[in-house]
Amino acid sequence: MANSLKHLLVCKFVATLLAVLLLFSPVLLRAQQTSATNVLSAEERDLSASVKVETIKEVTAALSSVEMQGRGTMQAGGDRAADYIAQRFAKLGLKPLGKTSYMQPITFRETRFLPETSFRLGEDPFTLGTDYVVTPPYSGDKSVSGQLVFVAYGLTSNVPKRDDLAGIDVKGKIVVMLEGPPKNVDKLSWSKAKAQMTIMQRLVYQGAAGLVFVNTGTADRPYSEMADYLTRRRLELAENEEMPSFLPPFLTFSNEAAEKLFVGSGLTFDQALELADREGFKPISLKKSAKITIRLKKTKGISNNVIGFLEGSDPTLKAEGLVYTAHYDAYGVDKGNRIYHGAADNALGVAEMIAAAEALTQSHARIRRSIIFLAVTGEEYGGFGSSYWIDNPTWKIKQIAANLNFDGMGTEVYGPVKTLVGYGAEHSSLGALLKDVAAATGLTVIADPRPEEKSFYRSDHYYFVKKGVPGLMILGAPEGEISAWINRMKEWEKIDYHQPTDVVRPDWNWEGPRTMAALGVILGFRIANQDQMPSWIPNSPFNRERGTNKPPPPLQ
Numbered sequence: 357m358a359n360s361l362k363h364l365l366v367c368k369f370v371a372t373l374l375a376v377l378l379l380f381s382p383v384l385l386r387a388q389q390t391s392a393t394n395v396l397s398a399e400e401r402d403l404s405a406s407v408k409v410e411t412i413k414e415v416t417a418a419l420s421s422v423e424m425q426g427r428g429t430m431q432a433g434g435d436r437a438a439d440y441i442a443q444r445f446a447k448l449g450l451k452p453l454g455k456t457s458y459m460q461p462i463t464f465r466e467t468r469f470l471p472e473t474s475f476r477l478g479e480d481p482f483t484l485g486t487d488y489v490v491t492p493p494y495s496g497d498k499s500v501s502g503q504l505v506f507v508a509y510g511l512t513s514n515v516p517k518r519d520d521l522a523g524i525d526v527k528g529k530i531v532v533m534l535e536g537p538p539k540n541v542d543k544l545s546w547s548k549a550k551a552q553m554t555i556m557q558r559l560v561y562q563g564a565a566g567l568v569f570v571n572t573g574t575a576d577r578p579y580s581e582m583a584d585y586l587t588r589r590r591l592e593l594a595e596n597e598e599m600p601s602f603l604p605p606f607l608t609f610s611n612e613a614a615e616k617l618f619v620g621s622g623l624t625f626d627q628a629l630e631l632a633d634r635e636g637f638k639p640i641s642l643k644k645s646a647k648i649t650i651r652l653k654k655t656k657g658i659s660n661n662v663i664g665f666l667e668g669s670d671p672t673l674k675a676e677g678l679v680y681t682a683h684y685d686a687y688g689v690d691k692g693n694r695i696y697h698g699a700a701d702n703a704l705g706v707a708e709m710i711a712a713a714e715a716l717t718q719s720h721a722r723i724r725r726s727i728i729f730l731a732v733t734g735e736e737y738g739g740f741g742s743s744y745w746i747d748n749p750t751w752k753i754k755q756i757a758a759n760l761n762f763d764g765m766g767t768e769v770y771g772p773v774k775t776l777v778g779y780g781a782e783h784s785s786l787g788a789l790l791k792d793v794a795a796a797t798g799l800t801v802i803a804d805p806r807p808e809e810k811s812f813y814r815s816d817h818y819y820f821v822k823k824g825v826p827g828l829m830i831l832g833a834p835e836g837e838i839s840a841w842i843n844r845m846k847e848w849e850k851i852d853y854h855q856p857t858d859v860v861r862p863d864w865n866w867e868g869p870r871t872m873a874a875l876g877v878i879l880g881f882r883i884a885n886q887d888q889m890p891s892w893i894p895n896s897p898f899n900r901e902r903g904t905n906k907p908p909p910p911l912q
């Protein structure tokens with residue numbers, strides 16, 4: 357009954373044979389290679405070591421120089437930057453992937469306010485910017501005048517019971533109002549019900565001559581910040597439809613200017629605000645009229661995405677491409693002759709992408725899939741370069757493996773990078789990949805410390821994600837207390853973010869950007885060589901087919 361000695365020996369022989377055979381099996385070989393995913397292979401170590409800090413410094417300095425004029429979309433500085441990037445791509449031997457060589461031209465429409473734009477209370481002129489701003493959407497030139505009436509939130513509803521428009525006809529009036537919700541209404545249900553939109557639509561259809569929002573600033577987002585952005589030139593794709601001309605002007609007032617609107621009405625601005633949240637609010641006539649004039653200058657022009665690629669080595673997989681993105685635009689020259697240098701945001705990101713391209717093109721390692729480098733324009737005005745490329749792709753969307761995006765707040769210059777945040781990591785297999793690569797390089801991945809900022813929705817990778825392509829943007833930060841670098845970032849955000857003072861500083865630690873570029877290289881290298889393209893986590897709301905036309909899930 358027991359096993360004979362012979363049987364045991366045969367079994368042992370078979371087992372040994374199997375073991376030897378398995379050792380040489382391609383399946384196991386691959387499994388062995390990929391099982392050590394949290395260790396860098398020799399090729400990956402070489403690739404990582406070949407990322408040059410000098411390249412990052414040089415490109416960042418060049419793109420944020422005075423010569424590049426803040427790389428304005430539809431401005432000469434932007435064109436110069438596009439040429440510079442194309443030359444760098446050519447030097448690296450990347451193949452052109454634009455419409456004409458490396459360039460993908462995009463037609464933009466720029467809108468500026470002419471000095472004739474004005475708000476007059478009786479005969480008193482108010483100042484655009486300091487006192488008020490014209491809020492998008494704006495359709496075109498306008499001249500309207502009317503009596504001012506304060507309608508609190510303009511809300512007519514049963515729960516809560518209120519009728520802010522009781523007894524008045526808003527036709528031909530300039531409606532002064534607050535942005536909702538009222539204090540006793542929950543923010544979430546307010547936004548779910550699209551209550552603000554409904555209120556504004558109703559006022560428009562009832563013939564309001566203009567809408568003036570007051571008391572809009574918060575401690576985090578003061579009026580002055582909003583006014584700064586809304587008085588800059590505005591860009592959009594020229595193909596985007598213009599707003600219908602029947603829309604009345606929408607204005608937003610500073611609190612100081614709002615106080616003036618209430619003078620002579622029998623109550624102060626503060627008293628009106630208090631009444632607005634009391635039961636039984638009734639509209640208040642401000643007993644004077646105002647005149648709004650809007651004069652716009654619209655110009656069309658071209659700005660380019662710059663695209664090159666490194667062809668993959670695998671005869672089949674080279675048809676699939678991984679796309680790196682980095683936006684090269686900043687706010688250009690605006691508000692007279694101020695230059696918005698955009699060094700941290702995002703000359704640095706472009707420099708990291710170019711350093712990654714340099715390491716990958718000069719490597720002798722086998723790179724199976726193709727790798728696309730896409731430097732986009734028009735990001736700051738609404739992600740236009742990316743959305744245009746996604747809608748007019750120069751590579752088949754179904755064959756785009758993933759997107760890795762370099763953009764950020766420059767936190768990687770605070771010191772050697774030890775901490776990472778992966779925006780979009782939770783939605784696809786790129787999250788596990790990031791974890792592996794982080795572990796292999798001694799970095800720690802943490803959860804987004806500022807989820808309220810919704811950064812995932814705010815840069816180029818998101819346009820890929822919407823289209824069903826897994827995407828990832830990585831923020832790099834130093835080690836130690838998270839609050840220490842978050843505070844430094846918040847301070848920077850307040851003073852330098854999107855301002856002319858976003859320039860290269862002598863205290864920048866360049867090892868950080870090098871780590872970011874090296875990380876991007878290893879991630880890209882692994883994506884390019886995996887058997888399968890990255891996949892969505894099954895229950896992610898973004899789990900959709902590449903190339904989908906479905907609208908994206910609502911903001912979370």
Ligand SMILES: [Zn+2]
Nearest residue numbers: 701702763764
């Ligand atoms: Zn940016």
